[in-house]
Amino acid sequence: MASSVSESTYESQNDARLDQLHSKLQTLRGVTTDIYDDAERQNRMLDDTNDTFSSFTASLSHSSRRAVHAFGLSSTGGVRQTRIIAYVVGGFLLLWMVWNTRGFWWGSTKGGV
Template sequence: MSSSQGGVEDTYELQNDERLDDLHSKLRTLRGVTTDIYDDVERQNSTLDHTRDAFSSFGSSLASSSRRAANAFGIGNGGVKQWRIIGYCVIALLGMWITLKVVWWWYPSSPAPEH
């Protein structure tokens, strides 16, 4: 009986060794998946950090542009007043109109040649 029990124990030991090898293989696979997940999370965090920095920079630029526009239209403190801008536009239009009148007066359109 001892010889048959030795064969059974050897069989059990071989099965245990196979199962242990399977377990080691699964652990290596799990370790690889965990490492891949960690690397992916690090890449995503880096991308999110760059995106946050880009939006922060864009927000600062937009706020700066908004302040400059407010100053230009006299909305904020120390800005050019809106009536000044309107006045400049009216003066520019009058200046162009007068220039055109003077040019037409000095250089009238010539009559069409007769055939």
């Protein structure tokens, strides 16, 4: 009889431990599934980002080729480089003149009345 009671006690302890282990395994499986789902989401996001940057790179490359052709920096001709330099210098001179004559247009900006 004593052996039957101890076997029953051991059996109930084993069942309790088995239930605890089953609960831990379910938790671990849930965590593993969550990690996998998160990794998949991040991979999709990285793929989308890669596609976006690839598209941007292609667009930028196309724009730069058109700019090179438009400004005559390619070997096929177009506007000469000296003309571009003259436009840039002229633009800076124009900005400088506007900056220095702003008092005429907007009134005096120096010292207060």
